Amino acid sequence: MNQAPRQRMTHQARRQQLLTVAWDLIRQEGTDALTLGRVAEEAGVSKPVVYDHFSTRHGLLAALYEDFDIRQNALFDAAMAAAGDRLQDKAAVVAASYVNCVLTQGREIPDVLSALDSTPELAEVKRQYQLDFIEKFRGWFAAFVAPSGIPLATMWGLLGAADAISSAVICGDISQQEGLQELTALIITTIERSR
Template identity: 60%
Template sequence: MSSPSKSPAAQPGPPRRRLTRDERLRQLLDVSWQLIRAEGTDALTLGRLAEEAGVTKPVVYDHFGTRNGLLAVLYQDFDVRQTALIDAAIAASQPTLADKASVIASSYVNCVLTQGREIPGVLAALDGAPELAAIKHQYQQAFIEKCQRILAPYAGSQGVSPASLWAMLGAADALSQAAIKGDISESEAQEELRETILAMVKRSK
């Protein structure tokens, strides 16, 4: 009499592939964004992240070191996506001021809205720590310099002033946050930012 065959449930599954360091980092960042979306930035601790990601605390500490380190990497992750969106849109745009202004405005607002309620909490946390505020300022400066290069061909001989560009960035953040809260629509935020950029360049001539 032949022995009974093992049931499918008893068959050992294929061994789980070990994630590379980059893959693990991507997983931890994705889980962090999900946690912030569900419960807010205050709920994000390294211990909680380890629990939600199904890894040990040393794995999370190895990647980020501290909670501030995690927040800094999250902001960098957001900035990389924002930069990629704007670069791709600018490359595909027409060589006119109106088109460049539209692309900058729509790309900026779209990227912030894509993060929904997650990014405001991260930004607030960044402002609360000097070393994180410095990181935020670094990326803001890079964005301003990018806009300065994009708009230079349409501006006066001196280009768009840094003061005007910082004012534009402030408007971009305020309009995006208003759209997130539902105070204005996404299209209204984009159109107002577009008009702000056009007026800024016109003043530089």
């Protein structure tokens, strides 16, 4: 019986496979179990394949956060494009998108975020993605605020609150509905303070 020759994965397809394996590993065992060797073992590939894609554990953590951020941004952009024009509509869409993105990824994203804070280099990666989100947020609500915009300190406070609320929903400390209502109210209050 002739077997069909195995086809090599493209570089991008292999990278996505390795990221999926890494997310599964974090989901099952947490970030402490995340090593390049372990990802290779779980993916059924040699260590050099994983090192070729990520070089270091830090590189893998940064890639995981980038993977999450790309998916999150696509969902946000689609939701905001479909949102109504009223402040309340936009605030509700941002709140729902934020909480739902974190819920979709589950407890893995808080673990990755915590690991990102473990070194200055990784903390800077996280900070850059946060700054990108802040700029998007400012753009979404520019029509509702003074020309000076939403102060950066206010945005950092709102981002921290959004992360804390999302974490509380994941842990079951508050319901998803409670989280959505509170985050929507905080967004509206933030915008109204910036008028």
